[in-house]
Amino acid sequence: MPQHEPSTLLSTVEIIHWLALAFMALVYTIRLFWLFSFRGTKDRQPPGNLKQSTPMKGAIYSLGNVAMPWAMESTRRGWLFYLSFVIFHLGVVAGISLAFLSSLDRSLLEIPAVSTVMMVMLGAAFAVGVGRIIRRIVTPYLRLISSPDDYFSVILLTVWFLVGVFAQAYIAGKLDNEMFLVVYLLNTSFFLVYVPFSKISHYLYYPFARFWIGRTLGHRGSFPYSRG
Amino acid sequence: MSVQVKSHKVKVMEELLAKKLTRQVVASLVGCVHCGMCHESCHYVLTNPDDPTYTPSYKADQLRKIFKANHDWTGRVFPWWVKASTPMTDDDLEALKDIAFGKCTNCRRCTFNCPMGVDTATLNRITRGLLSAVGVMPEGVRVVSKDQWEIGNQMGVLKEDYLDTLEWMSEELEDELGHDRAAIPVDKKGAKVVYAINPREVKYDPRTIKNAALIFYAAGEDWTMTTEGWDQTNFGLFSGDDQLGGICGKRVYEKVAEIGAERLVISECGHGFRSTRCEAPNWAGVDVGFIMESSVITMLRYVKEGRIKVDKTRNSRRVTFHDSCNNARSCGFYEEPRELLRLVATDFQEMYPNRAENYCCTGGGGAMSMSEYTPRRLKSAKLKADQIAATGAEVVVTSCHNCVDGLNDLIKHYGLKCEVKQLVDLVAEALVLEEPVVEEKPAPIEVVEPAARPAEKAAALAGRRILVVDDEEDVRTFLTAVLEDAGATILPAKDGDEALAVAMREKPDIITLDLSMPGKDGVEAFVEFRKSPETENIPICIVTGHPEFRKVIYDRPVPPPEGYMDKPVQEEKLVDNLRRILELKDRKG
Structure with missing residues (x-):
């Protein structure tokens, strides 16, 4: 049950969005070539306790660490922060899905249940984003380590979540102004172009960082690690 | 407007950084999101909650900033946006030194608490390495590294002193066991096991060598120590100097290969074990063809296999x-x-x-x-x-x-x-030794501190004249009582000046020297004792309530003291240490 027909403006913005995506993919490809242009290292040391771990075990454990809040003391003790991390990143998934589905298969987003879930996810991520901005501003050690990019990135995403809520509402027929979706897609386009140059690109490097450290420490037997 | 020019050291550091960048390191440099999850994992942070400069990511950012300014495109174009910057002056490097060496022990706890897999400890070690390469490092690190480069071990232990200590420990074992079969083998070709130690054991705690020798003997192990390449420690790990790290590892590996051993057993030393077993093969670029294990594993194996009871x-x-x-x-x-x-x-x-x-x-x-x-x-x-x-x-x-x-x-x-x-x-x-250890005596051997035997205790320092230097009367009285009970004659002195005068006049056999004293303190007195031809050969045992002065003493450009004890001293240990120092001196003639 389509609620709105896309205007010429919206169609143009959608094209910009796809171009931005292509740009991001290109820059990311270059970034990966750049990362791999540095020499790799070999673990020459003999394996540690093979009964305890192997490089592959260590790497898998390391990669899965993000989904094991009980594994690290920092996530175990800071479970609230971990929860906020989950909500924030689910919001990112919802926001990206919204951007693509709004062009590819808007009817899916028009299903009331889907629409509600999307708005809740984006709304919750927005709330977490606001909390993160405040946390970064008021916490002395975070202020010390934060760069303008750190502030801008979290503000950019938080605004993006909020606009996403309105864009989704527009798609669901609850709002009547197409500009919500236009602004959202423009926001997404900027986001896609900006991301490779900002700290938001951490997700590109994260799997490599985790894999490599997990492989080395797995080789030595210290990943997966025991605690008490 | 004046334009600030980078110092030569900074330029060298930047060039060196490019050589140290690997994929793993770069991933750690670009992967940090400044989420702050590492914050409370650091013992410095937890005990200094009001000082944000202890935050691990802040410490890692010191290197990250330089990396971004030189290697990252956003950092090169918009440095202020991502806080990319590089030190400019030698004073900046001193400030960096304070962070990299003085605010982090590279314990890697933050690394284990980073959701992104950022190895902050490794980044800090790289910062140390860059600083060390241009000579900016704490004096202690410089001295120890120099000793490890030049003398071959981190405490500058001379070959003859090392061998003397092994001989001394062998004699102790012979005294205790009643035979010489537990003597420490040195450079025994074809031995299955080479045992490498920490020079601290030679200098401060030789009993650990004796204990290890006793265990090897009890297990019937075919083992040896070596005259070279015996130091398993590695200051390259601490200074970030991979070259030193590789050299230290190679010295040990080459000696083990020369002996033809199957196994290198590394005495209980955390950084030594990590360096020798895990890091040095990478630093040196060599593949090691023998087993390397901690002595803990060795001892556990002996117990499990029933080789020792x-x-x-x-x-x-x-x-x-x-x-x-x-x-x-x-x-x-x-x-x-x-x-x-x-x-x-x-x-x-x-x-x-x-x-x-x-x-x-x-x-x-x-x-x-x-x-x-x-x-x-x-x-x-x-x-x-x-x-x-x-x-x-x-x-x-x-x-x-x-x-x-x-x-x-x-x-x-x-x-x-x-x-x-x-x-x-x-x-x-x-350890339960099953053989009758003292052949003439049927009783089972008991490893007892010699000073615990009353008869020996009284005779331990008989005829010795000991200069006891301490400004606190209570301490002097205590030391005097303990040493007189052991048969010594005491010459007391309450400060450095008096000690020097008494030493010149009386030529004692040994001096116990407090460090913190009014007037001429123990450090000054120590240097003067060593520099004066009349007192330079008198052995000195430092007895101090300031263990942190150890570096001050060992950094003096004079031969180090023969002993170093922390207050409060245990009576038995004091007597035993002085006796051993004097015996060693007697043997050297």
Whole structure:
């Protein structure tokens, strides 16, 4: 049950969005070539306790660490922060899905249940984003380590979540102004172009960082690690 | 407007950074999102909650900034946007030194708590390496590194002193066992096992060598020590100097290959084990063809295989175990020491947190050699002191020499009632020797401190004239009483000037010297003793309440003291140490 027909403006913005995506993919490809242009290292040391771990075990454990809040003391003790991390990143998934589905298969987003879930996810991520901005501003050690990019990135995403809520509402027929979706897609386009140059690109490097450290420490037997 | 020009050192550092960048390092440099999850994993942060500069990511950012300014496109185009910058002056490098060496022990606890897999400790080590390469490092690190480069071991132990100590320990074993079959073999070609140690054992704690020798003997091991390449420690790990790290490793590997041994056993030393076994093959670019294991594994194997028998009731005091950061987090060495400890002690109490989550002893990362940061170190040690106190243990066991020193310092500083031991000590104490060890005597051997035997105690220092230098009358009286009981004649002095005068006049056999005294203090007096032809050969045993002065003493451009004891001294240990020093001197003639 389509609620709105896309205007010429919206169609143009959608094209910009796809171009931005292509740009991001290109820059990311270059970034990966750049990362791999540095020499790799070999673990020459003999394996540690093979009964305890192997490089592959260590790497898998390391990669899965993000989904094991009980594994690290920092996530175990800071479970609230971990929860906020989950909500924030689910919001990112919802926001990206919204951007693509709004062009590819808007009817899916028009299903009331889907629409509600999307708005809740984006709304919750927005709330977490606001909390993160405040946390970064008021916490002395975070202020010390934060760069303008750190502030801008979290503000950019938080605004993006909020606009996403309105864009989704527009798609669901609850709002009547197409500009919500236009602004959202423009926001997404900027986001896609900006991301490779900002700290938001951490997700590109994260799997490599985790894999490599997990492989080395797995080789030595210290990943997966025991605690008490 | 003046344009600031980069100092030569900064330029060299930047060039060197490019050579140190690997994929793994770059991933850690670009992967940080400044989420702050590492913050509370650091013992410095937890004990300095009002100082945000201890935050691990802030420390790693010191390198990250330089990297971004030189290698990252956003940092090069919009440096202010991502806080990319580079030091400009030598003063900036001094400030960087203070962070990299003085605010982090590279314990890797933050690394294990980073959701992004950022290896902050490795980044800090790289910063250290860049600074060391341009000569910006704490004096202690410089001195120790120099000794390791030039003399071949980090404490500058001379070959003859090392061999003398091995001989001395062999003689001790002979005295105790009644035969010479447990003597320490040196450079024995074809031996199956080469045992490498920490020079600290030669200098401060030779009994660990004796205990290890006793265990090897009891296990019937075909083993040897070596005249070269015996130092398994590696200051390259602390200074970030991979070249030194590789050289140190190679010295050991080459010697093991020369002997033709199957196995290198590394005495209990966390950083030594990590360096020799895990890091140095990478630094040196060599593949090692023999087994490398910690002596803890060796001892555990001996017990499990029935090669040695132990009686755990001989260690009945409550013990706890402190995990060395290098052994645990960096080498996956979690369960074996506990397994062994349970076999040789009756009352083992875990401290919490432990294993991969244990807190640093605060002496790691070379911190014990950087006396300028001692107040910081001891402040951060509160966490560890609380951990230990909560166990109610009388003995803290650890498999690391740095930890031994770090823990001893904090135990003294926080007035804990416990002592630090290594597993080799506990295993030796629990060791049941099945043979009649003293052939003429049917009674089973008991390894007893010689000073504990009354008759020997009285004779231990008979005829010796000892100059006791201490400004506190109570201490002088105590030392006098203890040493007179052991048969010595005491010449007291209350400060450095008086001590020098008495020494010139009386030519004592040995001097016990306090360091912190009004007027001419012990450090000045020590240097004058060493420089004066009339007193230069008198052995000196430092007896001080300031263990952090050790570096000050050992950095003097004169021969080091023959002994170094921390107050409060135990009577038996004092007598025993002085006796040994004098015996060594007698042997040297």
